[in-house]
Amino acid sequence: MSTVVLVALTLHSPAPTSAQTSRIEVSPASLELLEGESQVVQLSLGEPIISADLEPGFVTVTFSSSAPGLVDLSSSSVTWPAADWHTVREITLTALDDGDDDPTSHQITVTGTVESNSEYYDGFPISFVVTTNDPQPTTTTTEPQKSAPATTTPATSLEAAGVSGSPGAAGAQLSISG
Ligand SMILES: [Ca+2]
Numbered sequence: 586m587s588t589v590v591l592v593a594l595t596l597h598s599p600a601p602t603s604a605q606t607s608r609i610e611v612s613p614a615s616l617e618l619l620e621g622e623s624q625v626v627q628l629s630l631g632e633p634i635i636s637a638d639l640e641p642g643f644v645t646v647t648f649s650s651s652a653p654g655l656v657d658l659s660s661s662s663v664t665w666p667a668a669d670w671h672t673v674r675e676i677t678l679t680a681l682d683d684g685d686d687d688p689t690s691h692q693i694t695v696t697g698t699v700e701s702n703s704e705y706y707d708g709f710p711i712s713f714v715v716t717t718n719d720p721q722p723t724t725t726t727t728e729p730q731k732s733a734p735a736t737t738t739p740a741t742s743l744e745a746a747g748v749s750g751s752p753g754a755a756g757a758q759l760s761i762s763g
Contacts, residue, residue, distance in 0.1 A: 609697075615713055618656075618680035619717070619721075620717055628646065628663060628673065629671075630644060633667065636703055638702050642703055645699070646664075647698045648661055648696070649696050650695050651693050654681065656681060656695070678695070680718075683717070688719045691716070692714060693716075694715075696711065697711030698711075
């Protein structure tokens with residue numbers, strides 16, 4: 586009887602070969618922050634680290650920002666040892682005050698330089714974009730939505746009117762006074 590079970594198991598469709606994801610996934614790949622706001626960016630590896638030498642495998646990403654004065658990075662680099670390749674690394678980005686009230690937004694590119702003794706990872710290009718905005722002056726946020734005139738013809742009431750059907754009642758009130 587165990588053969589039946591085995592057959593049933595093999596009928597299970599194999600997991601779809603998760604298509605070639607990025608070697609190093611950055612999530613989110615772009616983010617938008619108001620000055621003073623922070624957000625976590627997660628980095629994860631797509632494959633185990635196979636070192637090309639006899640040393641334990643590692644991957645290190647060193648970050649550099651196109652505008653260090655506008656975005657703060659909680660750490661300048663992250664590292665995975667081979668045993669932890671599957672774990673997520675995080676950095677926190679904080680949009681800094683640019684010293685004016687100009688609503689112009691800034692686009693900052695954070696580039697990651699990847700060093701590894703795995704040929705698969707070494708030199709892999711990483712970058713993501715941070716857009717910073719001045720906090721919006723909180724203008725009066727009154728609801729401009731005038732509620733649309735209520736359509737008072739739901740189907741149910743029409744049906745009800747059709748059933749009860751006493752159209753003469755309204756007409757009777759239009760009596761001519763003379
Ligand atoms: Ca500002």
